[in-house]
Amino acid sequence: MTERRKVTLIPGDGIGPEVMSATVRVLEALQVPLEFEQGDAGSEVISKYGTNLPRETLDSVLRNGVALKCPTGTQIGAGLPSANVALRKGLDLYAALRPVRSVPNVKTRYENIDLVVVRENTESLYTGLEHIVVPGVVESLKIISDKASTRIARYAFEYARKNGRKKITAVHKANIMKLSDGLFLDCCRRVAREFPEVTYEEVIVDNMCMQLVRNPERYDVLLMENLYGDIISDLCAGLVGGLGVVPGANIGERTAVFEAVHGTAPDIAGKNFANPTALMMSTVMMLAWLGLDEASRRFDRALMRVYSEGRVRTHDLGGSATTREFTDAVIAAL
Ligand code: NAI
Secondary structure (H helix, E strand, O other): OOOOEEEEEEOOOOOHHHHHHHHHHHHHHHOOOEEEEEOOOOHHHHHHHOOOOOHHHHHHHHHHOEEEEOOOOOOOOOOOOOHHHHHHHHOOOOEEEEEEEOOOOOOOOOOOOEEEEEEEOOOEHHHOOEEEEEOOEEEEOOEOOHHHHHHHHHHHHHHHHHOOOOEEEEEEOOOOOOOHHHHHHHHHHHHHOOOOOOEEEEEEHHHHHHHHHHOHHHOOEEEEOHHHHHHHHHHHHHHOOOHHHOEEEEEOOOOEEEEEOOOOOOOOOOOOOOOOHHHHHHHHHHHHHOOOHHHHHHHHHHHHHHHHHOOOOEHHHOOOEOHHHHHHHHHHHO
16 A cells, blocks of 8 residues: 655645645545644734744754745745745755646747746845945845756756756856856756756846747757746746646755745635636646656646646636635546
């Protein structure tokens, strides 16, 4: 008998609980050998715990090694640090993975896009090392290390090898940031030599943005440091219809958090309008990561079938289906 694995579920804020319960319904229909443990996080739980990421939740993810997370609300420019950033730091989730694939019947300017953004998640300008040098002048430090750059490059190449991906494009600005991005590229080149079956190329980040808008079909795996990765992941999501139809994962040595990367959608929260596709796609990734390949494929095929048939669509994509009706259609397509 297959051992039952425990997964921490973080429903988060806004539409999070709605898309989470929709996704759990599909997992139950799939009869996957998983058990669930609830983890509180987000702005709604601050009054209870005094923080948006309670120690209990972090411990639950550490214990189980895997979590499925919905969006959490964050104040801009003030307040507590984002729960997402705290999770990534607390669990050393060094690789952010954003697969971007055209979805049937979701109209965009492009067809046949199938690429993956691999983003270094711990360094660059996101270390929060900022200070006021003199009033009116602020310094923000960009950190790039051999260790973290080699680790993310190796992750990307191993991912390519495992998933039959043929080409890795390292994205950089080493023409200007010669030392920091130069070190990043050195590490990528060193790792690339160990993977002769994967084509390796380098593109400067501004040119990359233009190339992605003109010829996105040309790319396979994009490898980059944190800031470029943050921006380019969303650009790529836009190529296939936005954050509602792409999954996300943050992966560490022993732990992984799979998440819907859209926000909490406060304007439609509690109305049964939310599109659960992004969380469902992230769950497809989670099942594969857990080695539940058959369940992962079935879930993915069912989701794509609902889109191919085009009869059941949620409000954000111009349809009239509720969250529940969309989920019923996915379960029927299993
Ligand atoms: P948002 O993604 O919540 O909303 C933007 C628009 O997209 C809204 O019209 C919303 O209704 C729609 N939308 C988003 N997801 C949808 C879905 N699954 N189905 C149907 N429609 C959907 O972005 P916004 O307004 O910038 O952020 C709201 C809150 O979410 C903020 O507190 C922000 O900090 C938080 N946030 C959290 C994230 C996370 O935890 N990963 C990521 C982005 C934002």
